[in-house]
Amino acid sequence: MTTTIYVFSGTGNSLWAARSLAAKLPCARVESVVRASCGSPRVDSDSVGIVFPVHMWGLPPRVVELASRLEVPAGAYLFAVAVNAGQVARTLVQLRELLEERSLKLAAGESLVMPSSYIPWGGPGPKRKQEARFEQAREKLDALSARVARHEPGQIEVGPLWQRLAFTAAYKATYPHLGRMDRRFWTDERCNRCGACARVCPAANVVLDSGKPHWQGRCEQCFACLQWCPRQAVQYGKKTPRYPR
Ligand SMILES: Cc1cc2nc3c(=O)[nH]c(=O)nc-3n(C[C@H](O)[C@H](O)[C@H](O)COP(=O)(O)O)c2cc1C
Ligand code: SF4
Ligand code: SF4
Structure with a gap:
């Protein structure tokens, strides 16, 4: 079994998550989404992951672009990790829908709550809170790596209804600007x-x-x-x- 994990990361959390996952899987490598945007994001692995931060309650532009061009072998197990600070909203459904438009199936979409990189709203918070989030993230990544190894379908995680309603509109309004x-x-x-x-x-x-x-x-x-x-x-x-x- 081989796994390719595409990662986009602004401040390091998603990179940490992608590397942690890769370390738990046999024959796994981490590829940069930014580098992939220069060439053709085509992989021959039988498991392919996308790990990225939630930005403005949705997908960052680089991940939208990757989802529109990614080429994977038929039957590959596709999974995603949306790294966020507690408001994943509808991000993973957005990714699932983009992939579905290209007849690709997202088998599992995990929300991973980590310290916030959005400094204007206070940033990562006290050390104790940060460490607790890292601890929970480690546990979730352990469970996810076991699922990936078994190619087992998981859920596509979403935020509560109020988040999905209010913030999806905010994402759509903000994204073009x-x-x-x-x-x-x-x-x-x-x-x-x-x-x-x-x-x-x-x-x-x-x-x-x-x-x-x-x-x-x-x-x-x-x-x-x-x-x-x-x-x-x-x-x-x-x-x-x-x-x-
Ligand atoms: C511009 C911006 C927007 C963000 N929007 C959200 C958001 O909508 N929901 C959320 O939970 N976290 C949001 N965050 C926090 C990041 O998703 C979170 O801190 C993530 O761990 C950052 O990952 P990275 O270190 O890989 O960039 C935002 C961060 C930035 C910089
Ligand atoms: S926030 Fe904007 S300017 Fe700053 S590193 Fe990211 S893309 Fe570049
Ligand atoms: S703002 Fe100034 S000190 Fe900070 S990284 Fe840029 S050039 Fe260096």
């Missing part, structure tokens, strides 16, 4: 022009001018630039200076 939402990024006086924010951006959306970062309007709202700044100098709107990453 993601690119320009980077207008709210700015840097404070701690920026030492190291360039890390530009290097981690999956969309080449951060351009340095004499070392100073400028956002270009094609943002995917992954928050990698904000999270990985070694000096916590990247801010978004008014609230983030108050919150740790």
Whole structure:
């Protein structure tokens, strides 16, 4: 049995989840969704996973794109992990429907609650809460890896009805404007022009001018630039200076 796990991750949680899963499965490899978007995402594994963060109560654009182009062998076991901070809403159903349009069946869709990367709303929270989420995530990944190994169908997890109703509408309203939402990024006086924010951006959306970062309007709202700044100098709107990453 071989497994390919596609991963998209802004701030590292999904990468951790994908690597943890791969470590529990024989002959498993982790592939970058960003790299796959440059070529043809075709795999010959008999199990294929997609691990990604929930953004704005739905799929990030890179995952929408992957789902529209992914090619897997007939009969492959397809599974997904939607990494989120407690509001998975209808994200995994959205993925199932996109795959169904291409006659691909999502056999299992797991919601994995992990520390929040959305710093404007307070970020990851206290260490104890973060550790508890990691512990629960480990347990869920153990169970999922056993299911993947057996090619056993699982449920497609969803949030409560109120989330699905209210937030699916919010996702649809926000999605077309993601690119320009980077207008709210700015840097404070701690920026030492190291360039890390530009290097981690999956969309080449951060351009340095004499070392100073400028956002270009094609943002995917992954928050990698904000999270990985070694000096916590990247801010978004008014609230983030108050919150740790
Ligand atoms: C722009 C943005 C939007 C987010 N929207 C949601 C959301 O709708 N529901 C949720 O539960 N978490 C949301 N989050 C939190 C992330 O899904 C969560 O922290 C995830 O673990 C991040 O994964 P990553 O580290 O692989 O990027 C959002 C984070 C960002 C940056
Ligand atoms: S990563 Fe931070 S310190 Fe480095 S250039 Fe970007 S904003 Fe400045
Ligand atoms: S600019 Fe920042 S938030 Fe936007 S895609 Fe690049 S790293 Fe992600």
